[in-house]
Amino acid sequence: MMLFRRAHDADLDQIFLLAKESGIGMTTLPKNKTLLAQRLHWSTLSYQKNPVQAGNEYYFFVLEDTESKMIVGTSAIEAATGLRAPFYSYKVSNHTRVCPSLHLHNTHETLYLVNDNEGCSELCTLFLKPQYRKNHNGLLLSKARFLFMAHAPKRFSSKVIAELRGTSDEQGRSPFWEHVGAHFFHMPFEKADELTLLTDKQFIADLMPKHPLYISLLPQEAQQTIGIPHASAMPAMTILLKEGFRYNHYIDIFDAGPTIEAPIEHIQSITQSMLVTVSGIDNHKKSPIHYLISNDAIDFRATIAPLSLDKEQQACILNQDTATALQVSPGDTIRIRSLAPN
Incomplete structure (x- = not known):
């Protein structure tokens, strides 16, 4: 039987093995045992609280094969983003310019650095071992979080978001990072990703562009990844779209993966x-x-x-x-x- 349950400190070694298997772009499942231990401790403290509204809480879950006692998946909920450090995204917007004398009307898509999604509850840390991606296991790992939210609604915000992992190849190369982020950070993707957990993210505010980026000026390879989830994230996105989530025109600043959102009262597994x-x-x-x-x-x-x-x-x-x-x-x-x- 597959059991979805809260994570405990004793699960650290097995979770670390999963993290090493998860690939590039899993920011909240770091390949760093110390950081994982900190997240488990944060989760333990969160379960011990009795909050009346969403705050600085993080609820870490695992999927356990009860026959083998092996942990085969992880998922989590951060109660309110942006309380420990800013929650940055790129907003995909349209900018229109008009030249009446030439009868020209041009609309360009732009990327602008924002923190509009701060305060939302975030679904995160979703990873399932490839050999267990069958028999409703992915559905259990994703949807069981909604039953927890239904059990304790005061712990969560009125809006729920999920950042889906963006496109990268089998070697972990992210076209969006290579053509955009790398020019501002001058470090490998993995290093920048780890710094988002190790620091207060001030480096993002210091180094990212302050002005909009025009998507049409980016190489086609980068343009084609904007708002497109990694192939391994497609099943999770499909589950969430069926639950009532919708793309909200925000993307991850490193790999351009889409952010989707839903009012908590519209999530079907909660309401039904x-x-x-x-x-x-x-x-x-x-x-x-x-x-x-x-x-x-x-x-x-x-x-x-x-x-x-x-x-x-x-x-x-x-x-x-x-x-x-x-x-x-x-x-x-x-x-x-x-x-x-x-």
């Missing part, structure tokens, strides 16, 4: 989830419908499994494996979201 009571445990009850299922606790656990649902009584019957994984018993409340087509 429901609380039910576990009325019993029975391995003989069969159901063709699989559900995203979580406990209703801050020590959060979730999985995908069938269950027998009585909608009128707002009750359900679980099998023993599911109940054990979620650490629930008859009488406990769980949150569910059907995976059947609407």
Whole structure:
């Protein structure tokens, strides 16, 4: 069984192995054990809080194969971006110039450095081992976060964003970085990416251009990557678009990956989830419908499994494996979201 749960300090070694496997552009999953340990500690402190609004919290989750006890994926939520350091993006805008005497009207797309997305809750740190990208595992790793948000809505902002990893080749070469960022930073992509976690990001404000960049002046190779996710990020983007997220015309300043957003009240797995009571445990009850299922606790656990649902009584019957994984018993409340087509 695949179990989505909060990350613990004891998971550090396995998470570090995943980070080394994740490739270029995974800013919040650094290939640096000290930085990972700091993020785990930040997450532990966040779970211990009882905030009444989104603040400086970070919730780190892992996906565990319960048979092998192997951690095979990670994901996280930052409650409010820009509180520890500025949250920079490029805004993709249109600038129009008109020359009446020549009857010319030109519109150009530009990139402008902004921090418009500060204060939003951010979905981040999503990585799943390639051999586990099957059987709804990616869906569980991504969507279970929404059940946690439904469980504790006061911990999050009214708007949720996700930055998708931008385009790079098999060697980790990012065309956008090579043709844009490298000219301002004079360092490898990986170094600049790491500095966003090690510093207060003042180096970005100091070195990035203060004026708009005209996209038409960039090489075609760079233009073609703007707002385009990495191939490995496409499944995650598809999941989020189906949840109600939309491209908001902001991109990552290093690799040009798209930022997508949704009001929290429009995210389907939040609005269409429901609380039910576990009325019993029975391995003989069969159901063709699989559900995203979580406990209703801050020590959060979730999985995908069938269950027998009585909608009128707002009750359900679980099998023993599911109940054990979620650490629930008859009488406990769980949150569910059907995976059947609407």
